[in-house]
Amino acid sequence: MSVPSDLHLHVSTNGCNSRGECPWQDGTAKNYYDANLHEIVVAPDQSLKTWAHEACHAHQQTTVIAETGLDVSPVLQPGSNTRLPDLHEWLTTREAQDYAAAVVTDGPPPWGTHGIALLEDFAEACGRFLVPRTYVSGLEMEVSFPSTPARDAFFAARDFK
Numbered sequence: 001m002s003v004p005s006d007l008h009l010h011v012s013t014n015g016c017n018s019r020g021e022c023p024w025q026d027g028t029a030k031n032y033y034d035a036n037l038h039e040i041v042v043a044p045d046q047s048l049k050t051w052a053h054e055a056c057h058a059h060q061q062t063t064v065i066a067e068t069g070l071d072v073s074p075v076l077q078p079g080s081n082t083r084l085p086d087l088h089e090w091l092t093t094r095e096a097q098d099y100a101a102a103v104v105t106d107g108p109p110p111w112g113t114h115g116i117a118l119l120e121d122f123a124e125a126c127g128r129f130l131v132p133r134t135y136v137s138g139l140e141m142e143v144s145f146p147s148t149p150a151r152d153a154f155f156a157a158r159d160f161k
């Protein structure tokens with residue numbers, strides 16, 4: 001899976017990135033991908049699957065750059081004065097179109113989505129493909145259940161590991 005070569009992780013208890021910018025400004029821990037800094041921002045004690053989900057958003061950024069030659073554009077986050085790229089350009093890529101076509105056979109994802117549905121559907125399915133089992137608070141959890149065969153086949157066919 002392609003990701004920015006300087007992709008890195010920042011653990012934050014207040015939702016702020018390593019520059020001290022806080023896109024949501026409510027002081028609570030958040031998990032997100034900061035496309036400006038190529039930084040995965042996660043709250044403490046998150047699962048490996050959560051890191052993988054955010055790394056899949058980083059992959060979406062490299063897809064935009066590879067297919068369009070342009071980087072993702074900053075968008076003002078609700079309730080914030082920080083401009084954080086929301087990766088919506090990914091929806092115009094061939095990868096997004098192929099993914100949308102592939103998941104029709106699986107139907108809606110069995111997990112909840114938020115924000116831009118296909119963006120999050122992709123990141124969550126990608127994260128679960130990469131990390132099908134995870135530990136949360138010391139308990140092993142099966143995160144890929146219920147299975148989504150078309151989604152898994154999509155990532156397997158593209159050698160995402």
Ligand SMILES: [Zn+2]
Pocket residue numbers: 053057120123
């Ligand atoms: Zn996400």
